[in-house]
Amino acid sequence: MTSGWPPGWPHAHGGPLAAGEYRTSPEDFVVEERLDFTPEGEGEHLWLWVEKRDLTTLELARRLARACEVSLRDVGFSGMKDRTAVTRQWLSVHLPGREAPNDLLERLGNTPVRVLEQRRHPRKLKRGVHRANGFRLRISGPAVEHSELTSRWRQLIEQGVPNYFGPQRFGPQGRNLERARAILARGWRKRDDREGLMLSTARSYLFNELLAARLVDGNWATPLDGEVLMLDGSASIFSVDQVDPALVQRAACLDLHPAGVLWGIGSSLAQGEAGKYEIRLAKSHAGLCAGLERAGVRLARRALRVRLADAELIPAGETCELRFELPRGAFATAVLRELMEHPTLSRAA
Numbered sequence: 001m002t003s004g005w006p007p008g009w010p011h012a013h014g015g016p017l018a019a020g021e022y023r024t025s026p027e028d029f030v031v032e033e034r035l036d037f038t039p040e041g042e043g044e045h046l047w048l049w050v051e052k053r054d055l056t057t058l059e060l061a062r063r064l065a066r067a068c069e070v071s072l073r074d075v076g077f078s079g080m081k082d083r084t085a086v087t088r089q090w091l092s093v094h095l096p097g098r099e100a101p102n103d104l105l106e107r108l109g110n111t112p113v114r115v116l117e118q119r120r121h122p123r124k125l126k127r128g129v130h131r132a133n134g135f136r137l138r139i140s141g142p143a144v145e146h147s148e149l150t151s152r153w154r155q156l157i158e159q160g161v162p163n164y165f166g167p168q169r170f171g172p173q174g175r176n177l178e179r180a181r182a183i184l185a186r187g188w189r190k191r192d193d194r195e196g197l198m199l200s201t202a203r204s205y206l207f208n209e210l211l212a213a214r215l216v217d218g219n220w221a222t223p224l225d226g227e228v229l230m231l232d233g234s235a236s237i238f239s240v241d242q243v244d245p246a247l248v249q250r251a252a253c254l255d256l257h258p259a260g261v262l263w264g265i266g267s268s269l270a271q272g273e274a275g276k277y278e279i280r281l282a283k284s285h286a287g288l289c290a291g292l293e294r295a296g297v298r299l300a301r302r303a304l305r306v307r308l309a310d311a312e313l314i315p316a317g318e319t320c321e322l323r324f325e326l327p328r329g330a331f332a333t334a335v336l337r338e339l340m341e342h343p344t345l346s347r348a349a
Contacts, residue, residue, distance in 0.1 A: 009209075011337065035130050045092045047091070048118055054085075078128060079133070132328060133326055134324075135325070135326065161305065163334060177202070181291075211304050223256075224273040230257050237301050263293075
């Protein structure tokens with residue numbers, strides 16, 4: 001077990017209201033991937049709009065490669081979707097001049113998968129091209145009956161949610177982080193981390209640590225002098241030397257967000273008050289930061305705050321349903337941890 005796990009990263013809105021349950025069955029956690037485009041209808045790659053249940057995206061990709069008799073590298077997907085859930089997403093298979101087998105579902109074996117649509121496209125589906133994920137979550141327990149549930153939900157909509165990487169990124173009891181420390185300490189090699197998961201784990205942990213420090217100081221959603229800012233719904237960033245009232249107002253309206261560092265090599269752009277948090281991070285976690293730089297990872301940015309789009313809370317007796325959309329890379333568990341207490345919201349069980 002990683003020493004000091006879980007870290008106990010702070011909340012933004014006063015902490016969870018009460019204990020609650022979610023994902024008691026896959027049907028309680030429904031995720032739908034959303035692209036900004038649709039496959040063109042012709043090309044060498046067959047795109048499949050699939051619904052899976054209780055299965056990881058990577059395992060589905062492996063089974064699809066075997067079923068279509070292609071290499072795993074010929075199968076594409078945009079995002080890794082939860083296992084214990086019902087999820088819908090596109091996958092692509094490079095099948096120039098031929099169709100998928102007629103008995104595709106049989107070849108997939110005892111797999112809870114439905115192919116909802118098939119379309120051709122000229123290109124492979126690349127990682128991270130989807131715009132957002134739509135969520136439909138059912139929660140139960142004392143949190144549902146809490147008198148402040150509706151007001152807290154409204155607060156999350158109006159003020160946003162800390163954009164933490166979810167506990168699933170760090171593995172059971174944080175063991176992915178422990179592995180990442182070991183791999184980076186001896187020098188990262190592709191053969192030790194084929195999918196780059198350990199690099200992602202280390203960067204995610206550092207980002208969460210920086211976000212936690214900003215939460216403690218009460219400026220996680222407020223621009224500081226020297227800040228790097230990200231436009232909402234976009235990867236566009238810009239830096240400011242000094243914050244003016246117009247920027248503060250735009251942040252209050254969720255039009256833009258402070259952007260934390262995803263550690264790597266390259267110019268940070270953050271200076272002044274905002275830059276001090278990165279200096280402290282480099283000192284507190286020198287091994288992880290240096291290891292990522294030696295691995296050649298390029299520095300990037302992630303918004304410290306995430307906005308809930310198309311958000312609804314629908315009471316249903318002793319349960320309630322939460323519906324919302326998050327930009328790609330944001331975690332629904334980051335939303336739930338602001339509402340309720342549950343072991344898997346603070347640690348990976």
